[in-house]
Amino acid sequence: xxxxxxxxxxxxxxxxxxxxxxxxxxxxxxxxxxxxxxxxxxxxxxxxxxxxxxxxxxxxxxxxxxxxxxxxxxxxxxxxxxxxxxxxxxxxxxxxxxxxxxxxxxxxxxxxxxxxxxxxxxxxxxxxxxxxxxxxxxxxxxxxxxxxxxxxxxxxxxxxxxxxxxxxxxxxxxxxxxxxxxxxxxxxxxxxxxxxxxxxxxxxxxxxxxxxxxxxxxxxxxxxxxxxxxxxxxxxxxxxxxxxxxxxxxxxxxxxxxxxxxxxxxxxxxxxxxxxxxxxxxxxxxxxxxxxxxxxxxxxxxxxxxxxxxxxxxxxxxxxxxxxxxxxxxxxxxxxxxxxxxxxxxxxxxxxxxxxxxxxxxxxxxxxxxxxxxxxxxxxxxxxxxxxxxxxxxxxxxxxxxxxxxxxxxxxxxxxxxxxxxxxxxxxxxxxxxxxxxxxxxxxxxxxxxxxxxxxxxxxxxxxxxxxxxxxxxxxxxxxxxxxxxxxxxxxxxxxxxxxxxxxxxxxxxxxxxxxxxxxxxxxxxxxxxxxxxxxxxxxxxxxxxxxxxxxxxxxxxxxxxxxxxxxxxxxxxxxxxxxxxxxxxxxxxxxxxxxxxxxxxxxxxxxxxxxxxxxxxxxxxxxxxxxxxxxxxxxxxxxxxxxxxxxxxxxxxxxxxxxxxxxxxxxxxxxxxxxxxxxxxxxxxxxxxxxxx
Numbered sequence: 001x002x003x004x005x006x007x008x009x010x011x012x013x014x015x016x017x018x019x020x021x022x023x024x025x026x027x028x029x030x031x032x033x034x035x036x037x038x039x040x041x042x043x044x045x046x047x048x049x050x051x052x053x054x055x056x057x058x059x060x061x062x063x064x065x066x067x068x069x070x071x072x073x074x075x076x077x078x079x080x081x082x083x084x085x086x087x088x089x090x091x092x093x094x095x096x097x098x099x100x101x102x103x104x105x106x107x108x109x110x111x112x113x114x115x116x117x118x119x120x121x122x123x124x125x126x127x128x129x130x131x132x133x134x135x136x137x138x139x140x141x142x143x144x145x146x147x148x149x150x151x152x153x154x155x156x157x158x159x160x161x162x163x164x165x166x167x168x169x170x171x172x173x174x175x176x177x178x179x180x181x182x183x184x185x186x187x188x189x190x191x192x193x194x195x196x197x198x199x200x201x202x203x204x205x206x207x208x209x210x211x212x213x214x215x216x217x218x219x220x221x222x223x224x225x226x227x228x229x230x231x232x233x234x235x236x237x238x239x240x241x242x243x244x245x246x247x248x249x250x251x252x253x254x255x256x257x258x259x260x261x262x263x264x265x266x267x268x269x270x271x272x273x274x275x276x277x278x279x280x281x282x283x284x285x286x287x288x289x290x291x292x293x294x295x296x297x298x299x300x301x302x303x304x305x306x307x308x309x310x311x312x313x314x315x316x317x318x319x320x321x322x323x324x325x326x327x328x329x330x331x332x333x334x335x336x337x338x339x340x341x342x343x344x345x346x347x348x349x350x351x352x353x354x355x356x357x358x359x360x361x362x363x364x365x366x367x368x369x370x371x372x373x374x375x376x377x378x379x380x381x382x383x384x385x386x387x388x389x390x391x392x393x394x395x396x397x398x399x400x401x402x403x404x405x406x407x408x409x410x411x412x413x414x415x416x417x418x419x420x421x422x423x424x425x426x427x428x429x430x431x432x433x434x435x436x437x438x439x440x441x442x443x444x445x446x447x448x449x450x451x452x453x454x455x456x457x458x459x460x461x462x463x464x465x466x467x468x469x470x471x472x473x474x475x476x477x478x479x480x481x482x483x484x485x486x487x488x489x490x491x492x493x494x495x496x497x498x499x500x501x502x503x504x505x506x507x508x509x510x511x512x513x514x515x516x517x518x519x520x521x522x523x524x525x526x527x528x529x530x531x532x533x534x535x536x537x538x539x540x541x542x543x544x545x546x547x548x549x550x551x552x553x554x555x556x557x558x559x560x561x562x563x564x565x566x567x568x569x570x571x572x573x574x575x576x577x578x579x580x581x582x583x584x585x586x587x588x589x590x591x592x593x594x595x596x597x598x599x600x601x602x603x604x605x606x607x608x609x610x611x612x613x614x615x616x617x618x619x620x621x622x623x624x625x626x627x628x629x630x631x632x633x634x635x636x637x638x639x640x641x642x643x644x645x646x647x648x649x650x651x652x653x654x655x656x657x658x659x660x661x662x663x664x665x666x667x668x669x670x671x672x673x674x675x676x677x678x679x680x681x682x683x684x685x686x687x688x689x690x691x692x693x694x
Contacts, residue, residue: 028040030043030047030049030129031101031129031149031151032047032098032101032129032130032131032135032147032149033045033047033129033131033135034138034348034393034395034405035101035138035139035337035348035393036299036337036339036346036348037291038395039448041448041451042403042441042443042448043441043453044403044405044439044440044441044453044454044455045131045132045133045439045453045455045495045497046131046132046133046495046497046510046512046549047129047130047131047132048070048128048129048130048132049127049128049129049130050066050067050127050128050130051126051127052125052126052127052153055122055125055128056659056661056689056691057649057651057661059171059661059663059687059689060122061171061173061178061180062083062118062122063083063117063118063120063121063122063125063128063150064077064083064084064085064117064118065083066122066128067085067128067130067148069565069597069616070130071549071550071551071565071566071567071595072087072088072089072132072547072549072567072569072592073085073086073087073130074086074590074592074595074674074675075674076091076113076590076674076675076676076677077673077674077677077678077679078113078115078254078256078634078677078678079115079219079252079253079254079255079256079678079679080176080204080207080216080219080220080221080252080679081115081118081204081219081221081223081249081252081253081277082113082114082115082118082252082254082277083115083117083118084112084113084114084115084117085117085148086113086145086590086592087130087132087145087146088132088133088145088146088512088514088545088547088569089145089514089545089547089569089571089588089591089592090144090145090146090545091112091113091114091145091590092109092110092111092112092113092114093105093109093110093111093114093142093461093464093466094142094144094145094461094489095142095143095144095145095146095147095148096135096139096140096142096143096144096146096147096148097116097117097120097147097148097150098139098147098148098149098150099120099149099150099152099245099283100149100150100151100152100243100285100287100303101149101303101335102283102285102303102305102307102333102335103139103307103331103333103354104116104117104120104307105141105142106307106309106329106331106354106356106385107329107356107358107379107383107385107387107415107464107465107466108327108329108356108358108360108378108379108464108465108466109142109464109466110378110466110470111466111467111520112589113676115252115277115279116279116281116309117148118249118279119247119249119279119281119309120150120247121200121223121225121227121245121247123169123180123182123184123198123200123225124152124198124200124225124227124245125150125151125152126151126152126153126154127151128148128149128150128151129148129149129151130146130147130148130149131146131147131148131149132145132146132512133145133146133457133459133493133495133512133514134435134437134457134458134459134491134492134493134514135147135457135459136409136411136435136457136458136459136460137391137393137407137408137409137435137436137437137457137458138348138391138393138407138409140352140387140389140391140409140411141387141411141413141460141461141462141488142461143459144459144460144461144489144491152227152229152243153186153196153229154231155186155188155194155196155231156186156187156188156194157188158188158190158191159188162187162188162189162190163187163188164185164186164187164188165185165186165187165693165694166183166184166185166186166693166694167182167183167184167185167691167692167693167694168181168182168183168691168692169181169182169184169689169690169691169692170182170689170690171687171688171689172687172688172689173682173685173686173687173688174685174686174687175207175208175665175682175683175684175685176204176205176206176207176208176219176220176682176685177204177205178202178203178204178205179202179203180200180201180202180203181200181201181202182198182199182200182201183198183199184196184197184198184199185197185198191233192232192233192234192235193230193231193232193233194230194231194232194233195228195229195230195231196227196228196229196230197226197227197228197229198226198227198228199224199225199226200223200224200225200226201223201224202222202223202224202225203220203222204219204220204221204222204223205220206218206219206220207219207220207679207682208682208683208685209262209264209671209679209680209681209682209683210666210669210670210671210672210680210681210683210684211669211670211671211683212264212671213262213264213671213680213683216255216260216262216679216680217255217260218253218255218258218260218276219253219255219679220251221249221250221251221252221253222249222250222251223247223248223249223250224247224248225245225246225247225248226245226246227243227244227245227246228243228244229241229242229243229244230242230243236290237290237291237292237293238288238289238290239287239288239289239290240286240287240288241285241286241287241288241289242284242285242286243283243284243285243287244282244283244284244285245281245282245283246281246282246283247279247280247281247282248278248279248280249277249278249279249280250278251276251278252276252277252278252279253274253275253276253277254275254276254277254678255275255678255679256269256270256633256634256678256679257270257272257275257633257678258270258271258272258273258274258275259271259273261633261678262679262680264636264671264673264680265636265637265641266632266636266637267632267633267634267636268632268633269633270633271317271318272315272316272317272318273316273317273318274314274315274316275313275314275315275316276313276314277311277312277313278311278312279309279310279311280308280309280310280311281307281308281309281310282306282307282308283305283306283307283308284305284306284307285303285304285305285306285333286303286304286305287301287302287303287304288301288302289301289302296340297338297339297340298339298340298341299338299339300336300337300338300339301335301336301337302334302335302336303333303334303335303336304333304334305331305332305333305334306330306331306332306333307330307331307333308328308329308330308331309328309329309331310326310327310328310329311326311327312324312325312326313325313326319367320366320367321364321365321366321367322364322365323362323363323364324361324362324363325360325361325362325363325374325377325378326360326361326377326378327358327359327360327361327377327378327379328358328359328360329356329357329358329359330356330357331354331355331356331357332354332355332357333352333353333354333355334352334353335350335351335352335353336350336351336352337349337350337352338350344394344396345394345395345396345397346394346395346396347392347393347394348392348393348394349391349392349393350390350391351388351389351390351391352388352389353386353387353388353389354386354387354388355384355385355386355387356383356384356385356386356465357383357384358379358380358381358382358383358384358385358417358465359381359382360376360377360378360379360380360381360383360419361373361374361377361381362374362376362377362378374421375419375420375421376419376420376421376469376471378466378470378471378472379465379466379469379470380417380418380419380420380426380427380465380468380469380482381417381418381419382417382418382419383415383416383417383418383419383465383469384415384416384417385413385414385415385416385464385465386412386413386414386415387411387412387413387462388411388412388413389409389410389411389412390409390410391407391408391409391410392407392408392409393405393406393407393408393437394406394407401442401443401446402440402441402442402443403440403441403443404438404439404440405437405438405439405440405441405455406436406437406438406439407436407437407438408434408435408436408437409434409435409436410432410433410434411432411433411434411435411460411462412430412431412432413430413431413432413462413463413488414428414429414430414431415427415428415429415430415463415464415465415468416428417465417468417469420469420482421471421481421482422471422481422482423469423482427468427469427482427484429463429468429484429485429486431462431463431487431488433460433462433488433490435458435459435460435490436458437455437456437457437458438455438456438457439453439454439455439456439457440453440454440455441453442454449500449501449502450498450499450500450501451498451499452496452497452498453495453496453497453498453499454494454495454496454497455494455495456492456493456494456495457492457493457495458490458491458492458493459490459491459492459493460488460489460490460491461488461489462488463486463487463488463520463537467483467486467520467537468482468483468486468537469482470482470537479529479532479533479534479535480522480535480536480537481525481529481534481535481536482536483536483537483538486520486537486538486539487518487539488518489516489517489518489519489520489539489541490517490518491514491515491516491517492514492515492517493512493513493514493515494512494513495510495511495512495513496510496511497509497510497511498510504554504555505552505553505554505555506551506552506553507551507552507553508550508551508552509548509549509550509551510548510549511546511547511548511549512546512547512549513544513545513546514544514545514546514571515544516541516542516543516544516545516573517542518539518541518542519539519540519541519542519543519573520537520538520539520541521537521538521540521541521573521574521575521576522535522536522537522538522575522576523535523536523537523538523540523576523581523583524576524580524581526581535576540574540575540576540583541573541574541575542573542574543571543572543573543574543585543588544571544572544573545569545570545571545588546569546570546571547567547568547569547570547592548567548568548569549566549567550564550565550566550567551563551564551565551566552564552565558605559602559603559604559605560600560601560602561600561601561603562598562599562600562601563597563598563599563600563601564596564597564598564599565596565597566594566595566596566597567592567594567595567596568594569591569592570587570591570623571587571588571591572585572586572587572588573585573586573587573588574586575625575626577625577626577627578626586625586626587623587624587625587628588625589625589627589628589676590621590625590628590675590676591621591623592621592675593618593619593620593621593622593623593640593642593675594618594619595616595617595618595619596616596617596618597614597615597616597617598614598615598617599612599613599614599615600612600613608652608653609650609651609652609653610650610651611648611649611650612648612649612650613646613647613648613649614646614647614648614649615644615645615646615647616643616644616645616646616647617642617643617644617645618642618643618675619642620639620640620641620642621635621639621640621642621675621676622638622639622640623639624639628676631676633678634676634677634678635675635676639675640673640674640675640676641672643670643672644670645665645666645667645668645670645672645681646666646667646668647663647664647665647666647667648663648664648667649661649662649663649664650662650663657692657693657694658690658691658692658693659690659691660688660689660690660691661688661689662686662687662688663686663687663688664684664685664686665682665684665685665686665687666681666682666683666684666685667684668684669683669684670683671683
């Protein structure tokens with residue numbers, strides 16, 4: 001079997017990956033699951049890897065869309081410019097996103113889907129590593145459903161002389177008349193010094209849905225991004241890295257809130273005349289790393305970072321009232337990670353610290369009136385939020401070959417907000433938490449081609465500024481107000497899985513069950529403010545989420561490979577579905593429906609040409625929470641319809657330096673949307689990407 005196309009489904013199989021029809025070699029080492037370099041085949045849990053070559057073949061439009069096709073991952077799109085992955089039933093501030101190990105999450109992240117992962121430019125990323133399930137021991141708060149680490153390209157290999165590599169990339173699609181272009185260059189200036197730089201430009205027109213929906217107005221937007229990285233290798237063996245990323249996204253509308261929302265399957269339109277966002281993100285980091293030191297500390301990594309994220313919302317209401325609100329969050333970070341290897345096992349331990357400095361604003365202009373400025377914006381103004389953690393994890397191998405990985409973390413979180421509406425003296429609070437994990441890998445053969453993994457992992461999420469200080473409309477007759485006291489949310493996930501990888505076939509299955517405790521939900525207070533029922537946050541949610549993930553691949557002949565993927569999920573949580581003070585057990589919001597994928601690939605031996613047909617299917621999403629049933633601008637009455645969508649993809653290397661990938665998507669021009677989204681997916685379209693390297 002062609003080794004280039006033998007590995008699949010890293011999360012279940014542990015040694016391979018298939019997403020969007022590509023089966024490719026995984027790197028020998030991954031870093032995210034264990035927070036240190038570790039053999040992919042020996043990861044005691046579910047994980048997935050997307051390399052830069054995969055991204056060139058898959059041609060994802062955004063970072064969230066790069067994760068499409070992974071079991072237990074559903075990419076909800078509030079708008080065409082905003083995507084939020086639901087990972088094992090959780091999204092928003094209950095999933096963690098990292099860039100080179102640095103947190104994207106900050107203290108203003110809100111409940112439910114948000115758009116911030118969309119500010120990561122896929123063109124600037126070398127590899128995505130996704131860990132399913134709690135990763136709070138290694139990464140702290142928010143890593144409940146999973147953790148995604150977007151890793152940037154490293155320096156060119158030194159071959160004894162100065163070398164440069166450059167690339168021009170163009171991606172175009174017909175459904176949104178989009179154009180994306182990327183210029184990048186990488187140089188090895190000397191044995192010690194390496195440089196990378198890139199610039200991306202993107203323009204998206206209004207996206208056209210399927211046969212009945214047609215063009216969806218106000219769904220287009222523009223984006224620019226640039227990035228650079230400088231690596232210096234000291235004679236001692238340590239490497240100093242200085243990196244920077246900048247992204248600007250403009251005019252991304254939430255059309256479901258406006259009359260531009262589509263009339264499909266009984267959806268209702270909103271009455272805002274304008275509801276659009278601008279997003280800015282700037283990340284600068286400095287890292288000193290040293291491996292193979294041959295001392296009591298075998299390796300260390302010290303990272304300092306400054307991450308700035310800003311959001312501006314312009315909302316013109318039906319009555320002519322103009323609201324403008326937004327925030328600017330600067331996050332200062334520091335992390336020291338160490339490794340020690342000895343007779344007692346391989347230890348990874350360290351400390352990480354993040355401090356958010358938050359400015360928030362809100363203005364209101366009524367027809368015929370002057371500008372009014374509020375005390376705070378969507379969250380408290382003049383606020384800080386501190387998050388510090390200390391962790392320890394060890395991997396030890398028994399005489400029988402069983403690998404046991406226990407871990408523990410202590411976290412402290414503190415909030416101090418000066419300007420909070422309805423709180424003249426401001427608000428301050430603090431929390432701490434201890435979480436642990438225990439994972440086991442049982443290889444069934446010496447090469448780990450077959451293994452069983454099992455584990456119990458705790459996750460947690462400390463209350464943030466959005467929980468404590470939010471002042472905004474909630475459901476149609478409710479006003480959410482700040483709260484004085486909350487406790488951290490706690491989650492415990494048990495998982496067991498089996499995987500097998502042979503020469504001609506691979507298969508795997510995993511089952512997980514997550515217990516939910518003290519989830520923060522909106523609860524009625526019994527008070528009324530300006531004819532609205534007051535609600536506030538409360539630790540009242542308890543429940544569970546469980547699911548099964550199944551993958552299999554078989555080489556039918558030398559040039560033919562068939563692959564299948566399927567997943568099932570269900571979950572319940574206690575909440576307050578109405579403004580009455582009555583707590584009931586309800587479905588979790590936007591639970592992922594039964595989903596599957598079938599793909600058939602033809603890869604002629606010895607040829608740089610491949611063709612693959614893919615069929616994606618999802619059942620009707622009709623297990624609706626009370627909030628889902630009220631979300632009539634995004635979820636049709638009775639639930640989101642199921643779908644079956646076929647696509648054809650092909651790629652060809654025209655020469656050593658030029659390659660082309662073409663996808664014919666949604667061949668039958670179906671009208672469909674991902675559950676909970678505010679826009680439909682593109683109808684029949686052609687997507688093409690050309691890459692030239694020189």
